[in-house]
Amino acid sequence: MKNICLIGHGMMGIWHAEALRGHPGVRLHSVVGRDLPQVQAFATEYGFAHAGINMIEAVNDPAVDAVIIAGPSESHAAMAMEVIKAGKAVLVEIPIGMTFAASEAVVHAAEAAGVMLAVSHPMRFRPERRAMLARIQAGEENVRHVHGRFFIHRLVNIGATGIRRNWIDNILWHHTTHLLDFGLWLAGKGDAAAGAARIRRVQSFMPGIDPHTGTPMEVAVLIETHDDQSILATGSYYARERIYDTLVVTSQESYRLDELTSTITTGAGSESAVSEHENAWAIARDFIDALNSGREPLVTGRSVLPVMRVLEQVQAEWDARHGARSIPGRPLDQLNLAAI
Known part of the structure; x- marks a missing residue:
């Protein structure tokens, strides 16, 4: 059973939460956002055990096994680096970064740390x-x-x-x-x-x-x-x-x-x-299944x-x-x- 932390609760956060709610081998542990009442409401609706606004604290929680990043595009690379530093597997929404240098830095950091890095490329x-x-x-x-x-x-x-x-x-x-x-x-x-x-x-x-x-x-x-x-x-x-x-x-x-x-x-x-919505569910599920089985995700x-x-x-x-x-x-x- 893997404890999942979700960062971001917009459209992609909703779709990832839907995909993993009740999915075998996963527990919705925590969700992080900017506005605490909104995050708490999201946690209640989708079954997350914890809600918060401190991303660093959430990803470093020893109970968390893996993190899904669904925050603003401009923050993906920096957030991914924090998750990798915490030693947690991570699924990053598209794009992984907004420069080649940042994208490559995230990949190198994950490989050096031996951390699973998956990216959401739904097509x-x-x-x-x-x-x-x-x-x-x-x-x-x-x-x-x-x-x-x-x-x-x-x-x-x-x-x-x-x-x-x-x-x-x-x-x-x-x-x-x-x-x-x-x-x-x-x-x-x-x-x-x-x-x-x-x-x-x-x-x-x-x-x-x-x-x-x-x-x-x-x-x-x-x-x-x-x-x-x-x-x-x-x-x-x-x-x-x-x-x-x-x-x-x-x-x-x-x-x-x-x-x-x-x-x-x-x-x-x-x-x-x-539908685009249903297709997106496959991404988070593939990430969890890869994590549980020890294989690479479909999109590394x-x-x-x-x-x-x-x-x-x-x-x-x-x-x-x-x-x-x-x-x-x-x-x-x-x-x-x-x-x-």
Whole structure:
């Protein structure tokens, strides 16, 4: 039986709590947030034994075996380092960090400490893609093109729970991470590092800072591989229509999975897919099952470094045009928890 500490109780905190409530081999030990009455209410609703606002104290509790980090994106790397220092296994929500250096530092720290480090990359978990991936690995289909889109209206900082947040999303280091990692993972036949090793060129566009939000609001990244594959990620926080989908074109078929309608469409037509919500449950459950069985989690920290390196290249191009700086939701010092 593993005692779990959850940091953060927004949408992903809710989904992780739902996934583990009643799951074999796990006890919901503690939850940590910023507002104690809200944290206590969450603990009562989902069955956590303890609620608090001191993250350092919670992760160093000798009773805690593992920690799930579902706080603001900008705090993930610094929080993960604190958990690793405490010697606890950790599952970090996407992204693991918001610079390559911070992401790599977390991975190295976990490996040096012998601590399990899992990362939440839900597109790798989808059951609808297992058969397609098996065919790609067997050489029965070859990936030609992967296009991921994320469009949402986010001029006002309200998240998926409908509550105004005290932190800002970053379109490159959050939503584009999902899309590019998925493309590299498929291009590498289930190995993002293998996909990244075949990159021939990366082209990108991000506009300057929006005066209302203080952050870039649009992105387009195109990756070309030496195998003449293309991986394209596009998104905008200005869009009035909400779009979140991926299109995979292979030598044999096309597959478009709409995350919002839970529908997958191929040349044969459309059929239902598991919801984004249900798919997310698999992530925390895989983490616990890996911990209990002594195996690696499905998505390790090291396996996500290839996409973080590509994001760093895109960020460096933006920095060269607009000037490197801390912006809302992305402080340059990613490993200083006190500064976040």
